[in-house]
Amino acid sequence: MTDDDDEYGAYQALAEEAEDHRxxxxxxxxxxxxxxxxxxxxxxxxxxxxxxxxxLGDDALIYSHRLQxxxxxxPELEEETALANIALDxxxxxxxxxxxxxxxxxxxxxxxxxxxxxxxGEFRNVRLVERPDADFAELAGRLLVFSTWRLALLxxxxxxxxxxxxxxxxxxxxxxxxxxxxAARWVVRLGDGTDVSHAKxxxxxxxxxxxxxxxxxxxxxxxxxxxxxADVRALRGEFDTVLDTxxxxxxxxxxxxxxxxxxxxxxxxxxxxTEDLGYLLAEMQSVAxxxxxxxx
Amino acid sequence: xxPPPVPAAGIAAAVPDPELPMVTVADLGILRQVREDxxxxxxxITPTYSGCPAxxxxxxxxxxxxxxxxxxxxxxRTELSPPWTSDWITAEGRRKLAAAGIAPPRPAGRLPxxxxxxxxxxxxxxxxPCPRCGSARTRETSAFSATACxxxxxxxxxxxxxxxxxxI
Numbered sequence: 163m164t165d166d167d168d169e170y171g172a173y174q175a176l177a178e179e180a181e182d183h184r185x186x187x188x189x190x191x192x193x194x195x196x197x198x199x200x201x202x203x204x205x206x207x208x209x210x211x212x213x214x215x216x217x218l219g220d221d222a223l224i225y226s227h228r229l230q231x232x233x234x235x236x237p238e239l240e241e242e243t244a245l246a247n248i249a250l251d252x253x254x255x256x257x258x259x260x261x262x263x264x265x266x267x268x269x270x271x272x273x274x275x276x277x278x279x280x281x282x283g284e285f286r287n288v289r290l291v292e293r294p295d296a297d298f299a300e301l302a303g304r305l306l307v308f309s310t311w312r313l314a315l316l317x318x319x320x321x322x323x324x325x326x327x328x329x330x331x332x333x334x335x336x337x338x339x340x341x342x343x344x345a346a347r348w349v350v351r352l353g354d355g356t357d358v359s360h361a362k363x364x365x366x367x368x369x370x371x372x373x374x375x376x377x378x379x380x381x382x383x384x385x386x387x388x389x390x391x392a393d394v395r396a397l398r399g400e401f402d403t404v405l406d407t408x409x410x411x412x413x414x415x416x417x418x419x420x421x422x423x424x425x426x427x428x429x430x431x432x433x434x435x436t437e438d439l440g441y442l443l444a445e446m447q448s449v450a451x452x453x454x455x456x457x458x
Numbered sequence: 459x460x461p462p463p464v465p466a467a468g469i470a471a472a473v474p475d476p477e478l479p480m481v482t483v484a485d486l487g488i489l490r491q492v493r494e495d496x497x498x499x500x501x502x503i504t505p506t507y508s509g510c511p512a513x514x515x516x517x518x519x520x521x522x523x524x525x526x527x528x529x530x531x532x533x534x535r536t537e538l539s540p541p542w543t544s545d546w547i548t549a550e551g552r553r554k555l556a557a558a559g560i561a562p563p564r565p566a567g568r569l570p571x572x573x574x575x576x577x578x579x580x581x582x583x584x585x586x587p588c589p590r591c592g593s594a595r596t597r598e599t600s601a602f603s604a605t606a607c608x609x610x611x612x613x614x615x616x617x618x619x620x621x622x623x624x625x626i
Contacts, residue, residue: 343577
């Protein structure tokens, strides 16, 4: 190989030596935790840790997919670029968390197995992330709620007893702070904008608000991992402070909404989802399921 | 068997970044460590952003170039902690970025060790200087750009758009 190949060299190298040629649907050509010590710390239940990482990974994976659906549909190229970048950051977080889950429970399932081969009832994401946005204002409202909550959550997890989870969290915090600021600025622009934009962001926030309480309702898996998982009840204060600041700058009132009920106490974390998730998975998993293990 | 003439660390450090080929992985602070142990080389890299798609290319390119230089037993491993910061971009890396018309990052503000990350409702008070004409009369046109690590700006003086490597 000569120096003339340098411009394309990196990509040629991939094609030459990827041992796991699964580009057709997944990301199987690299392990996002290659070389990372994924031993489960003493005193931490591996199965519980895996289930917890699956929750956090599924939130990021499903929301990333919803954001990707905005690509080619955003009102301006700049927003399209922003949403694609945010979706990419979340996909990266999801990959590491799903890989962490597959190692911690000893099942050996990789990120692709977990993303593409589980059914709806096996997904553990909160229901906030699975619903499609009616318009750009609802997108801004949902992104603000999601990124404010997740930033507080992963901020707490930087002190997790699981060093892998703590490292993933420390990386993610920088990204989420940027996502939150982007969303907050849009909510302010829309709320403090025209009568039409004010009405749209009011409606957008009202649409996502019934899904907020679920974010702060602890699941038994979280409560079973003290010191390793974060207690979401403790995050509500930070969330409320940030939302109140943004809403005040946006001349918006805090929405009043009845929380979306679960079924017998079960919600997204228990695998109980809205009708929307099935359609999302049908799209996201279709190639992987039609051509299992396919390579090109 | 005699060892290859060029140290593995030198080979690895010279590998260009696939998205920003004007700088090397060492310039960007992505390359964390190169260790030679007998005939075995272990290269440690760290991702800039969680979803950075260039990491796979970087890993494959490191292996390929080390193999071409005579190192046949190479492991590339990822290290997540401490997380990458734009402060790790070297002076040489900053010079090369600026020469290519990409504004290098300013020092990253430290995130609080504990407690909430402060909310920022407006873009930073100080505009990024234009890498072409040096003017401070620039504005941010987009908080995101063609890669995860950059934002988009425009110079009001020379009217050229430019990218900026975000400080994180």
